[in-house]
Amino acid sequence: MANQSQTHPHNPTIDPNTGFCSQSRTFHSLRPNIPLPPPSLPLSLTDYTLSLLPSSASASTVLIDSSTDHHLSYPLFLRQINSLASSLHSLIPSLSKGHVALILSPTSLHVPVLYLSLLSLGIVIAPANPLSSPSELTHLVQLTKPVIAFATSAIASHLPNLKFGTVILDSPHFISMLNSQPARVRVKPTHHQVTQSDSAAILFSSGTTGKVKGVELTHRNLIALIGGFYHMRHLTKEEEEEEGTVPVSLFPLPLFHVFGFFMLVRAIAMGETLVLMQRFDFEGMLKAVERYRIRYMPVSPPLVVALAKSELVNKYDISSLKLLGCGGAPLGKEVAESFGARFPNTEIVQGYGLTESAGAAARMIGSDEAKHHGSVGRLAENTEAKIVDPVTGEALSPGQKGELWLRGPTIMKGYVGDEKATAETVDSEGWMKTGDLCYFDSDGFLFIVDRLKELIKYKAYQVAPAELEHILLINPEIADAAVVPYPDEDAGQIPMAFVVRKPGSNITAAQIMESVAKQVSPYKKIRRISFINSIPKSPAGKILRRELVNHALSSGSSRL
Secondary structure (H helix, E strand, O other): OOOHHHHHHHOOOEOOOOOEEOOOOEEEOOOOOOOOOOOOOOOOHHHHHHHOOOHHHHHOEEEEEOOOOEEEEHHHHHHHHHHHHHHHHHHOOOOOOOOEEEEEOOOOOHHHHHHHHHHHOOOEEEEEOOOOOHHHHHHHHHHHOOOEEEEOHHHHOOOOOOOOOEEEOOOHHHHHHHHOOOOOOOOOOHHHOOOOOOEEEEEEEEOOOOOEEEEEEEHHHHHHHHHHHHHHHHHHOOOOOOOOOOOEEEEOOOOOOHHHHHHHHHHHHOOOEEEEOOOOOHHHHHHHHHHHOOOEEEEOHHHHHHHHHOHHHHHOOOOOOOEEEEOOOOOOHHHHHHHHHHOOOOEEEEEEOOHHHOOOOEEOOHHHHHOOOOOOOEEOOOOEEEEEOOOOOOEOOOOOOEEEEEEOOOOOOEEOOOHHHHHHHEOOOOOEEEEEEEEEOOOOEEEEEEEOOOOEEEOOEEEOHHHHHHHHHHOOOEEEEEEEEEEEOOOEEEEEEEEEEOOOOOOOHHHHHHHHHOOOOHHHOOOEEEEOOOOOEOOOOOEOHHHHHHHHHHHOOOOO
16 A cells, blocks of 8 residues: 555645644654565565664573573574474474464563564464463464464463474473574575565454454564664664663563564564563562663553552662553553652653554654653554544544544454454455544644443453353343443453342352353453343443443442
8 A cells, every 4th residue: 555644745735733634634644754665575574573683683682581580692592583493394394374373372582483483484373362261262263273383381281183283382392493403594495485465463352242353464564563663763763772782671561462562573673682571470570670770661551550659669779761661551641640750760652553553553752752641642654544433434633533543554454254343444445443532632642532442451451341241141140241341540440240130149249250250361350240230221232331330430339
């Protein structure tokens, strides 16, 4: 797709303050245009990312495991990527481009190597939450149809038999695959030549229908994303470093989540050092910041709340922390200000994106933009947007609220195995409907007002109410149920259920919560319950969630 924003420096119909074109009713990015490789050039995300590596990386560390202090250098990292790709090609010659690999692993030093190795072969990676329940795993396998899985020994037994089996990541066999090949450039077999339009990853996103959706992203989607970060940093002198130092980032994010995934690849392209946490715990994070003199962390809003309020923070020297990149959910102005009062030398830059936009859509760059509290920044490079009235379909002007539509090179190929959902989300002109109610202000800053979609944002996770309602309604003692978000200072939002008991039933809130907890991942658990006589619904039978949210807030029913 031609990037129309290329014309706007000379286009009198485009407002230089907002990027809004009065003729097309479209917002254009205010960022400079970013040079990207020609779309027809055969290129994998791996090859593109590694082509950006600065020469200084050859003398530095790429990954550190915060729990073991194990370091992996860039030269060894590159060697392991090549070795694993060669080993896989030798051992499973019929594993080829377009095949899907399901990956289930906690964060470890092996995961980035595995991602880049598989991507270099044209294998589509499908990283999923290792805490997925057996029924969730069954759904993921049905959705993505993997031919091979990579999992730790603790998880592998939960997987069905796949065509090429399951490779155990914590086994001597896998370690030998990482280190079996000499340090040489691997000659790729011709049938593995990866084109940018090939699928690269399937990342999972909860849909409002309740079932997890698989978002199919191409190499081009991710190359455009990483290229944007790389070139914008160099154009704007973003995050200037002391001479000769390598920036050290800490990753408290799961690497299977779009935010963790793209921030990982971005950091590698920049030649940075990443400290990984196998499992997140707040004090462990503070210890790592002090020990490794962490400069940057991608975070979600609940973590900003914890940093602003926790007494534990006083036990550690975290003065090295200069920048937090906040995403995954909106960050309130009050939280940002209380954080700023406690950490005047640490800047928070906010961003906004969806799994469907490869994690990118808008972000802040630099100190001036970071002062726009409540905003998620300006429209990302090479991206266009519309604000559309959800009722009339009319494209709106700056300052007016409507559904955000996005178009650009990072927009997904579609939902894997779900043509109907893809057609409902991305139109024939390439516009993706985000389901978020937003507006742009007079300086081109994007504000997220509310979600048109009904997802609950628990920490950085998405929880679909319909999925939990389905589980509740299966219970023979429950007549009706609805699940809504309930505000929570630590988590952002928690799932709260309104339950109508069957006549004669005395089922308790604790029994319901325990029953649901056995069937879902920990982050999806219902954490609050209110018993009610009937669920308010529209004439068409749609649950009136807003009424329930208002009821919950006004009654302040006790936390269970």
